[in-house]
Amino acid sequence: MNAYEKMTQAERAAELKKLQVEFEALCGRNLSLNMARGKPGSKQLDLSTEMLTIVKEASDCKIDGIDARNYGELAGLPSARKLFAEILGVTPEQCFIGGSASLQLMYDVIAKAFTHGLPHSPRPWAREDKIKWLCPAPGYDRHFNITKSFGMELIPIEMLPTGPDMDKVEELVKDPTVKGIWCVPKYSNPDGIVYSDETVRRFAALKPAAPDFTIMWDNAYCVHEFEGDFVPFPDILAMCAEQGRPDMAFEFASTSKITFPGAGISVLATSLANMDWYKGLATFQIISYDKLNQLRHVRFLQDKAHTIAFMKKHAEVLAPKFRCVLETLDREIAPLGLAKWQTPKGGYFVSVYTLPGLATRTWELCKKAGVTMTKAGATYPGGKDPQDSNLRIAPSYPELDELQQAIEIFCVCLKLAALEKLCA
């Protein structure tokens, strides 16, 4: 029983009245606060200012015997492939460098599966009658939307503290129309869960019925610790190879939350056979992604050790923001028992699970009070949270004082939603 349920009806009515007054006062302040997107704040962007001018002269543009200004190098500068290879624990030959959004590379793999088929596809996916796709949920709406936009049926998979429910995954991949799964294995979006070693092992050991079943391994937060040191993480590609399905996974990462979200570089890492397939189609599509920006990143980030050291500067900015959110929730919500949440050590989100049926109303109230949040339900396939419970809080973009206001307003709105429901 939560605190409000323990109250008498009169106490609840009084508390509701009090919160309504508080809420009206907040609305009157005409605030505009945003906790919606995992968008770095300006202090984080300023950390990479030096990169803007790190390639200054014509003579700076040569690397690996290549003039980065000119055409060529489909898979990207060798040095950029090496940088990402070291960060992900794979080989440079397994890496293809993309533009400012790894999302584009993910979309491209799915699009190519549709138009041409993956190496193990019996036929292009466009010729399949029905395709199902596994979606650990809550998860990243943009992932879900890619597969939805191609008309697939999305199947939610419950997230456990160890990662996706692997019993369920192992069961569902026996269906040959199940063609793949989205994963954010480290600091999952939104829960901030790091998949356990056991979960990763079970992923690599999957024996799906579909020969072209594909694990979309979005390692978006591979070096994105904000509390504590860098946490090493297993290489899914090598593990799939050991288990005899070397081509089952495509891994992705980017510098969007390392340097500039609007001007980063990204990587697709996969088996050499998949790489040959991908390059064989990409050669019709592009000469290369922006190589000068690859060069800037190579000069600025240098190597894995330097990148991890650099991420500590982000952590200095981010950690106080996460603490602000978590401490406020601990103080305002925990004692009332209206919600629970993870305490992530990396990634970009705090994932709040309200009591069932409160998420949409809390989101609406926040909106009225000038606090923009990711829409309730957005973290579930098709935008439908069966419990109407999950809300994703993104603390990175607002300044600390604004964030404090925003999370306090969130707490007021959640309390109000809970009381409204009880008093209805």
Add this chain to the structure above:
Amino acid sequence: MNAYEKMTQAERAAELKKLQVEFEALCGRNLSLNMARGKPGSKQLDLSTEMLTIVKEASDCKIDGIDARNYGELAGLPSARKLFAEILGVTPEQCFIGGSASLQLMYDVIAKAFTHGLPHSPRPWAREDKIKWLCPAPGYDRHFNITKSFGMELIPIEMLPTGPDMDKVEELVKDPTVKGIWCVPKYSNPDGIVYSDETVRRFAALKPAAPDFTIMWDNAYCVHEFEGDFVPFPDILAMCAEQGRPDMAFEFASTSKITFPGAGISVLATSLANMDWYKGLATFQIISYDKLNQLRHVRFLQDKAHTIAFMKKHAEVLAPKFRCVLETLDREIAPLGLAKWQTPKGGYFVSVYTLPGLATRTWELCKKAGVTMTKAGATYPGGKDPQDSNLRIAPSYPELDELQQAIEIFCVCLKLAALEKLCA
């Protein structure tokens, strides 16, 4: 009759002997010269060095009320859309800004037509039994390869001095399986032909049987004059709208041959209805292309007038190279009657038509002598030149002294190929 045909057999044998000796001497020099790709030379790349550091500080990154470093603006910075709109004579709302390769945007339109269908498509193209595509030839191999990679049947259309043979185009579009055509309307690749006003009018007035027939209007050389002043060119989008088929054309351009081929920006311009369709799908694919690079281009190129003035600097580098090629051909080949060619005033190529049956052999001999050229046939759909006649010379990349050697070697090889054939 060409000069060699007029010779006696003995004269021909003597000339062949002389050329063989000359050719062997050239081979012995172990040269490595490249006239293959329309790749700007290093002097051209150096013209944009200032752009490398034009965005220096965090405060430089704000434009149009947007922080170009962060997420957002799917269609690109308003200022970048405005810049291309002015250059192409369209509106900013008609422009979507892409990455370093307009090829990627072209591929993407075709890929989306396959997976989702164009606005007027009865069904996604992946569900069509057969798709035919018109290819003015000689043309750009990368264009042909995109449509070929999607399994389309490529139909060559003869290039006339006024552009593609419009009688043929008008006839063929009566076939509902003919879904589109590639065009390089200004300084066509490789002939350097500027489509006549009449040709452009006839394009806009096409009434194809396929409701989703698409003109892929690759305005790659829109401001790329190297002899004489900027030549204004009609806006195909407005003309299609006037003719009642506003959604029939997608136009493309890029800064690949204005600033840096390996780090430019590109544009897709089309009707507002097509733009809504494109953005509606692109929103699943990307947050935005690199906005800092868009910002660099806006600050560096400024506007149409400044861009055209800047192109004069490219012309200063390119014009002597084209003159070198054309003068050598005039001196060495014209008197013998072994080939003919256009005299382009813009673009990147000299397109040489040898007597039938000499192109492949000339290409082979050049290769032996250390001169890399675009493969004979590459300028035709499927790599098959029915006359084995066309060779594309790209004068931009080598330095002038190297180019002089390369084109002289080309002339020796062409002569040798002609004599070999006559003496065989």
